[in-house]
Amino acid sequence: MPGVCTGGPQGRPGRTGKAMKGKSASPQSESPQSASPQPASPQPGRSPSGGARKHAASLATVARDAGVSVATVSRIVNGKIGRASAETIARVEEAIARLSYRPNSVGRALRHRASRVVAMLAPNLDNPAMAAIAVSVESALRDAGYVMILCDTHDRAELQDDYLRAMRDQLVAGYVMVSAVRSKGLEETLKRGDPTVFVARRNPLGGGAYVGIDNRQAGADVADFLLGCGIERPAVLMAQQNASSTSERAAGFIERLVARGVPNDAIRRAIGPGLSHIEIGYAAAGMLVREGGWPRGALCVSDMIAYGAYRLAVEHGVPIPQRCRLVGVDGNAINAWIAPWLTSIRIPYESFGGHVVAQLQSLWSGVSTSEVHVAHEAPSAWSNPGAPARPATGAG
Amino acid sequence: MPGVCTGGPQGRPGRTGKAMKGKSASPQSESPQSASPQPASPQPGRSPSGGARKHAASLATVARDAGVSVATVSRIVNGKIGRASAETIARVEEAIARLSYRPNSVGRALRHRASRVVAMLAPNLDNPAMAAIAVSVESALRDAGYVMILCDTHDRAELQDDYLRAMRDQLVAGYVMVSAVRSKGLEETLKRGDPTVFVARRNPLGGGAYVGIDNRQAGADVADFLLGCGIERPAVLMAQQNASSTSERAAGFIERLVARGVPNDAIRRAIGPGLSHIEIGYAAAGMLVREGGWPRGALCVSDMIAYGAYRLAVEHGVPIPQRCRLVGVDGNAINAWIAPWLTSIRIPYESFGGHVVAQLQSLWSGVSTSEVHVAHEAPSAWSNPGAPARPATGAG
DNA sequence: ACAACCCAGGCAAACGTTTGCCTTAGTGGC
DNA sequence: GCCACTAAGGCAAACGTTTGCCTGGGTTGT
Known part of the structure; x- marks a missing residue:
């Protein structure tokens, strides 16, 4: 019921919507030999205005109108000139314009x-x-x-x-x-x-x-970045499902940390279960924190994972990035507007x-x-680490 | 150059990507009589592995295999039984399975x-x-x-x-x-x-x-909500382009405010220019603030507009929602994770x-x-107004 | 005068379906 | 024996394109 002035906490945000009814009916052509013959197929000729609807012009229409064969029209439409005289072309083009003919993609595809x-x-x-x-x-x-x-x-x-x-x-x-x-x-x-x-x-x-x-390189870049910020024992938040991309990021991250002298068993890894990266991030952060408190910095193998971790930090009253610097990968455009706390490797998806x-x-x-x-971009956040404009910490 | 540990401020976030080269070449069929005949059309038969590729089975293939006519196969595939004997159906279905026939959507469409x-x-x-x-x-x-x-x-x-x-x-x-x-x-x-x-x-x-x-009602709900929160002079941030939906929200909002005794000219309206709602929000908030400082609360006719306004607030060190309660419309799922400061009317897009x-x-x-x-939902935020868990203001 | 070409364009066969109409058998009724 | 009817299924015409091949007339060369 709209109109109520409350809107309390909705509990933890759950489902990302989409109930996914388990029907699993194959889209298009409900598997041949199925008994259900396209229910309610779009009746093309039917129109509330009744009467015989005018079909769109076809090659044949144009050909008739211009007094040539369909082959000729087709060739002209497709720019295969050299097969028609100038006058014919003109006549056909005129017919095309008059009938506002447009080639039918389905016929072509067939x-x-x-x-x-x-x-x-x-x-x-x-x-x-x-x-x-x-x-x-x-x-x-x-x-x-x-x-x-x-x-x-x-x-x-x-x-x-x-x-x-x-x-x-x-x-x-x-x-x-x-x-x-x-x-x-x-x-x-x-x-x-x-x-x-x-x-x-x-x-x-x-x-x-x-x-x-280059996901490996991206992971390594984050390692360099965090070490360069003076964070000596960064963690990594990742997903269980081993998708090549994100696991390569984690691997490159760890590799580089080890190469730069961080002991392998000092690198805390949190692996969140589930499908939605945002919930994975929340869960992974939870596991990490339960096992040893908040790290001073972490690679989140995707921005969504960082969002999940952020939520936990907010719930715990842990200020990000001051006490824990999160570095994501993706560089979602929205970050610049509402996630200034996030450092991210921008991927130029555009x-x-x-x-x-x-x-x-x-x-x-x-x-x-x-x-x-x-090429991905260097880790960057909206504001420099420690720069003046910090989100929502100012005089209130 | 990835790998550098800097990532300073990128200036104001600008383009949402997408350079939109002004070509305006009509998709599909580059306007008939154009001289360019489908450059590099997908050569169906060509394959690096060379040789004559096997085409997918068609009705004709199945018909031949089952020793019947295409008409019969078509009817069976479409479940028009009663025209074929049980044995025929069995034979055809076997052939279908053997050839792993699937009906061709293009032929059907034609x-x-x-x-x-x-x-x-x-x-x-x-x-x-x-x-x-x-x-x-x-x-x-x-x-x-x-x-x-x-x-x-x-x-x-x-x-x-x-x-x-x-x-x-x-x-x-x-x-x-x-x-x-x-x-x-x-x-x-x-x-x-x-x-x-x-x-x-x-x-x-x-x-x-x-x-x-019901956009009008949504606007009215926001009015009720803000008044109910004790905010007596709320503002509205909207877009220039008069899209029916968002302008109806604004209209419903103002209407309700007036009905509840707010003087019409006490309602500050900020109209942002441009196309991207997020930039509209930023610009509109800027205009509003320049003209009379921050309001104590505002309707943002879309969540994106609220995001834009939030950015300005962060830049100005104005804590949201403590000093200015922003109420958006949309209820984007992401809000619950990274925009706890936003109250929003959730639209059940799913x-x-x-x-x-x-x-x-x-x-x-x-x-x-x-x-x-x-039906839209009531204005709601992740956390109650003034509830304990507030973002990033805790002890640093 | 005749061969060799080119030009402009038509014919018709695909591509894969669907469906109205036809044919052929079989069956039951009279 | 004949009629009516049904069951089972084939024929062929669409739907809109594209394209290899053909034709008929004109030009050129020798």
């Missing part, structure tokens, strides 16, 4: 056995980093004349496979797999040689086109789209592709 | 003149609220057997029109317009009677199916998908639709 649609499969778009990738890829695809089908896999292998199959049925031109998980369907897709680009997390089956940062499309185009033209490592 | 794809057009997915809507709609569509093409319109009318056209060429089954802007193409789409659902912002041309909250799909199905079956008003 003929070409490939559409101008690219599928992007990603886990939880709730993560701002994922959203940033989606935005970037979408825009780059658009500039290249493609559109994007977005599939939220929730990091679940079966769902990923459902989508892979459904996308194949769509004759998509390629796949963009963001943080893909290992699965049977993925294996098949790759074996078939379908154009596939992995983003942010390497192909769990090895090989393949990849766009991402440039990923261009690289992804370039990789796809390589695959389409048969060129073999290699991994693309985008 | 035949039906409508695909099982729904287009969602939204401005900037950077906004967590938009992302939440996208997640919800995607999931609901999937459960209904559809997939979603996502189009980022950047709130620009021409881009919206480009996409609307491109989506029509795709024979999409329907349109989900999130915060649509008025445009010529939208007008045509509606005139054509294409199934269209508006989300979060009403149809700028009036009428049509809608899913969203339930929008279901309503949107229901609206679409109504449209598809020719039933006339009405607006769906989802």
Whole structure:
């Protein structure tokens, strides 16, 4: 009931929404031989205004109007000139304009056995980093004349496979797999040689086109940063699920710490369970603190994990970053506005789209592709450590 | 150069990324009669492994294998039984399994003149609220057997029109317009009677199916909340661009304040320029403060605007919410983790998908639709006003 | 005068489905 | 024996493109 002026504590924030009804009905084409024949299929001709709806103009319409054959119109539309006289071209173009003809992508796709649609499969778009990738890829695809089908896999292998199959049925031109998980369907897709680009997390089956940062290096950079801040025993907060990307960050971090003389068993590792990184961060921080109090600094292998840890710190009244410097990885744009306490390695997600499309185009033209490592930025926070403007500590 | 242990202030956070090269090349089908014939179209048969690739099985393949006609296979696949004997069905299903046949969506779409794809057009997915809507709609569509093409319109009318056209060429089954802007193409789409659902912002041309909250009521609720907190002269931070949704919130807010005895000219309104709500919030707060100092409380017509205002408060050393209570609208999930200072009206975006799909199905079956008003929640923050756990103010 | 070309464009076969209509058998009723 | 009916399934025409091949006329070369 809206209107009440209360709004007390809601308990710990739980579900990120999305009840995920366990139906697991495969999207598109509810598995052949199923008995349910597309319920309530969109009746194209039906309209409340009744009567025979005018269909959009097709090649045939234009051809008739211009007094030529469909072949000629098709060639003109596709710029295959040299096959038509100037007058014919003019006549056809006039007809096209008059009928406001636009080529039908579905017909094209059928003929070409490939559409101008690219599928992007990603886990939880709730993560701002994922959203940033989606935005970037979408825009780059658009500039290249493609559109994007977005599939939220929730990091679940079966769902990923459902989508892979459904996308194949769509004759998509390629796949963009963001943080893909290992699965049977993925294996098949790759074996078939379908154009596939992995983003942010390497192909769990090895090989393949990849766009991402050098995660090991990023981890090492954080180690250098924390040591450089005078924090001699930093910890690391990570996820249980060993996704190549984040575990590489942790590995690079530890490696560098050890290389710089920190005893291996002095590096406290907290591994949070679950799926949502934000809850992982909360849980991992809790474990860490229970076992030995707050560290003076920590690598959080993703910004979301840092958010979770921050929440615990706030609950405990531990000021961040003064008593514990958290360093995340991602550099979400929102940090600059509402998370000034967070130091983060910024990943330039806004440039990923261009690289992804370039990789796809390589695959389409048969060129073999290699991994693309985008440069990440140095650890940075909104304000310098110890600089004047600090959040919400000023005179109150 | 990664590795440096500095990371000073980056200046005010600026661009939300996305350089938007002004190309404005229409996605898909670069406008007929254009001379550029699909550069580097995906060569379907080409594979580095060379040789004739095996195409996926089609109805014809299955028919041949089972020794029946394609018509029979089609009918069986679609569950139109009663036309085939039990043995035939068994034989065909066996063939389907053996060849792992899956119906080709493109062929279907061509035949039906409508695909099982729904287009969602939204401005900037950077906004967590938009992302939440996208997640919800995607999931609901999937459960209904559809997939979603996502189009980022950047709130620009021409881009919206480009996409609307491109989506029509795709024979999409329907349109989900999130915060649509008025445009010529939208007008045509509606005139054509294409199934269209508006989300979060009403149809700028009036009428049509809608899913969203009662924005006026939400504004009034915030007014009640702030007055109830003893804040007698609250302000409002809003955007210049008069989107129906946010301006209705502001209107409802002011209306209620006036109704409860606040003199109209005592209500300070700050109207920020620009497109990104977060920068609008920053700018609006700046204007407000310059003109008369910080208010004791304010409605921010969206959470993003509150984020922007918060940044200014941090810069000025003004503690939020102690000295100025900000109340946003959206209730982004992230608030509970890293924005405990924010009170917000939560909009249950995770339930929008279901309503949107229901609206679409109504449209598809020719039933006339009405607006769906989802109930928003009461203003709430993570912690009670003045409750013990306050962020980062504890003993340092 | 004839071969060799080129130009402009049409024919028709795909691509994978769906579906109205037809045919062929079989069955029951009279 | 004939009619009516049903069950089982095939034929072929769409849906909108693309493209290899063909044709008919014109030009050029010798």
